[in-house]
Amino acid sequence: GTGNTMYSGTVTLGTTQSGSTYNLTDGARGNHKTYNLNHGTSGTGTLFSGPDDVWGNGSASNAETAGADAHYGAALTWDYYKNVQGRSGIRGDGVGAYSRVHYGNNYVNAFWDDSCFCMTYGDGSGNTHPLTAIDVAGHEMTHGVTSNTAGLNYSGESGGLNEATSDIFGTAVEFYANNSSDVGDYLIGEKININGDGTPLRYMDKPSKDGASKDSWYSGIGSVDVHYSSGPANHFFYLLSEGSGTKTINGVTYNSPTSDGLPVTGIGRDKAEKIWFRALTTKFTSTTNYAAARTGTLAAAGELYGTTSAEYTAVANAWAGVAVGS
């Protein structure tokens, strides 16, 4: 089918034909389905279906538009994990989840829920800017991947690492999409205008730009809200991918400092993603803290690239750049 999305332009959607109607069931991706809650807050509402295979018109006032964005974001997240990380679905068992859009009224959030194995999106303030952008979809569904792998507890330092894992792979999915309307960047939530002034929710190059996130580790970081204690790990991922200092990517200029003032040379986002994914799925546990994340990512880099590799050294240097040392 064809989706006329709010944030990603015109896209191809995986749909299913049933008699003379079509519905948002993606047969190529574990039968992932997208439902319309129509402003309710429980159950599944109704599966998006209709007489043609065209979904939405690019405007939030058309109920199908958020459905098209959500269905597209789920497909991209599926494709990223399958094609890049070799993981088939959120649980790794080939089974699709489902998405629900139009949750409540003026609901300014989106969330993954392990108990329904489902993804839910609000419509934002004024019901005019649904939280269905690519990085948000990838962020939220990655909470499902984390639950089914490391199981990082959602508080203290492990909670910050849980949140950072969602920001890292939300960003990875956004770059993977290679979508000309919602381009890849190291910003989180730049399309959903949650602050009302066009600024993103979070910045990976220098997390403190949001006014609350931490750029570097310190001994009290475990008592900070997990969406801000994620800062050092997001910053680590940026440094490892792109290196310190100033760099412009897809029209966005970043300026990433290091806590020790020493430069870090990046190894590219693809390798940084592979290292984080391997650490998440084979090294991290529910109680992994920042020191253990350093150990785990070094072990992952050693297995992937060797302990004498530039990649291994870059992992150590990037952690030093956010004040996580040996």
Ligand code: ASN
């Ligand atoms: N959107 C939020 C998040 O992913 C929902 C939550 O508080 N868990 O962090």
Ligand code: ZN
């Ligand atoms: Zn989150």
Ligand code: CA
């Ligand atoms: Ca982004």
